Every structure is written in C-alpha cells, then in structure tokens.
Amino acid sequence: MVFLRSEEHLERWLAANGWEPGASMTATALHELARRWWWTRLEPDWRPRRPEESQAILDGLGLTGDFWRLG
Amino acid sequence: MDELDLRIRNQIYSSFVQTGNAPAPAETAAALRLAENEVEAALTRLHEAHALVLQPDGNGIRMLNPFSALETPHRVEAGGRSWFANCAWDALGIPAALHADGRIESVCPDCGEPLELEVGDGALTRGAHLLVHFVVPARRWWDDIGFT
Numbered sequence: 314m315v316f317l318r319s320e321e322h323l324e325r326w327l328a329a330n331g332w333e334p335g336a337s338m339t340a341t342a343l344h345e346l347a348r349r350w351w352w353t354r355l356e357p358d359w360r361p362r363r364p365e366e367s368q369a370i371l372d373g374l375g376l377t378g379d380f381w382r383l384g
Numbered sequence: 385m386d387e388l389d390l391r392i393r394n395q396i397y398s399s400f401v402q403t404g405n406a407p408a409p410a411e412t413a414a415a416l417r418l419a420e421n422e423v424e425a426a427l428t429r430l431h432e433a434h435a436l437v438l439q440p441d442g443n444g445i446r447m448l449n450p451f452s453a454l455e456t457p458h459r460v461e462a463g464g465r466s467w468f469a470n471c472a473w474d475a476l477g478i479p480a481a482l483h484a485d486g487r488i489e490s491v492c493p494d495c496g497e498p499l500e501l502e503v504g505d506g507a508l509t510r511g512a513h514l515l516v517h518f519v520v521p522a523r524r525w526w527d528d529i530g531f532t
Binding site: 314315316317318319320322323325326327329332334335336337338339340341342343344346347348350351352354355357359360361371379380381382383384 | 385390394397398401433434435449450471472473474475476477478480481482483490492493494495497499501503506507508511512513514515516517518519520521522523525
C-alpha cells in the first residue's frame with residue numbers, strides 16, 4: 314500500500330491503473346495500526362501471532378467488515 | 385517454526401537492523417555456529433510461515449517485514465540509520481519496531497511528488513494529512529505480498 318497526497322490523487326491513481334477502490338485511511342490511522350502490528354517485531358522473544366490475534370488488532374481499530382477479514 | 389528457526393530468524397533480523405544488508409546464509413551460519421544447509425532449510429520454513437520473504441528465485445532475502453532488503457520508494461531514517469520499507473504500512477512500522485522516532489521519505493504514485501512523514505514521541509508529527517490506500521483485501525495479502 315502507498316501514501317497519496319489527497320483523495321483527488323487517489324482517484325486518479327486508481328483510474329490510471331484500472332483498479333477498483335479498496336480501503337483508505339489517514340496516515341495517522343495507519344500509524345496507529347503500524348504501532349500495534351509491528352511493535353514486538355524485534356523483541357528477542359518474538360513469536361508469530363496467531364491469525365485471531367492479528368484479526369483482533371484490526372478489529373480493535375475499527376477495521377471490520379469483509380475487506381479486513383484475514384481468512 | 386521451531387526454536388532453531390526462531391534463533392536463525394532473530395539473528396538475521398539483528399544483523400539486518402545493524403548493517404542494512406540481509407546476511408548471506410553462510411554469515412548467519414557462522415554467527416550461530418551452524419551448518420550453512422541448516423540455515424538454508426530454516427529460511428525456506430520461515431518463508432513458508434511468512435516470517436520473512438525470500439526473493440522469487442529463492443536466492444536471497446527480499447523482505448524482513450517491516451524492512452525491505454531491496455531498494456523501494458519508501459525510505460526510513462531512525463536513530464541515525466536508514467532502511468527501505470516494503471510499503472506505507474511497513475514504513476511506519478520501522479520506527480514502531482525500533483521504538484524510535486523516525487523520518488519517512490516516500491512518493492505519491494499519482495504525481496511523483498516527494499512525501500515526508502515524521503514520527504516523534506510515538507505520534508505522527510508530519511504527514512498526518514496524507515492518505516493511505518489498500519487495494520488488496522486482507523484475506524489476499526499473502527497471495528502476492530510484493531504487490532500488496
């Protein structure tokens with residue numbers, strides 16, 4: 314996924330590539346998602362998250378609905 | 385993924401964070417006093433478990449998420465070092481994983497204009513107005529993680 318300057322740039326970028334719109338959020342919202350998703354990645358006792366743990370992170374930020382279902 | 389796989393994974397991540405380069409299997413094997421073929425076998429298992437991503441030809445590491453072993457449009461500086469990230473999410477993930485402030489240089493894929501974001505004291509202090517777009521739904525993220 315990418316950063317874009319604005320909604321106008323997003324719409325033009327999707328049209329230029331022939332892609333259907335997926336899901337958008339602000340960089341601020343993505344920052345919070347990144348903090349929760351990656352915070353423990355370099356810790357020595359890191360273990361892979363179970364799918365339900367990853368889903369809980371998305372759910373906890375209101376990222377619900379079919380687009381955000383991991384499986 | 386067993387304890388040996390995790391030791392190998394942790395060594396690779398540690399080396400990458402320090403040097404900015406993905407270590408060759410021989411380097412990881414030497415650091416952990418293992419045989420090179422043990423490391424190569426573990427790399428395959430770690431790739432299959434989505435704990436890292438090998439290059440499509442299997443020759444070398446492509447992603448140590450959130451870090452990219454290859455140059456990308458997303459460059460991240462933190463603590464006086466810099467790395468590339470795989471995508472917007474990973475770019476913000478690098479300061480998070482390092483528990484550090486950071487500065488991100490990216491580019492708008494529509495117009496090519498440079499974009500800058502900064503993370504300070506755990507908050508996004510620059511670039512908060514930018515948009516992020518996910519084209520691929522979550523259940524298909526790993527179908528083609530490079531595109532995702």
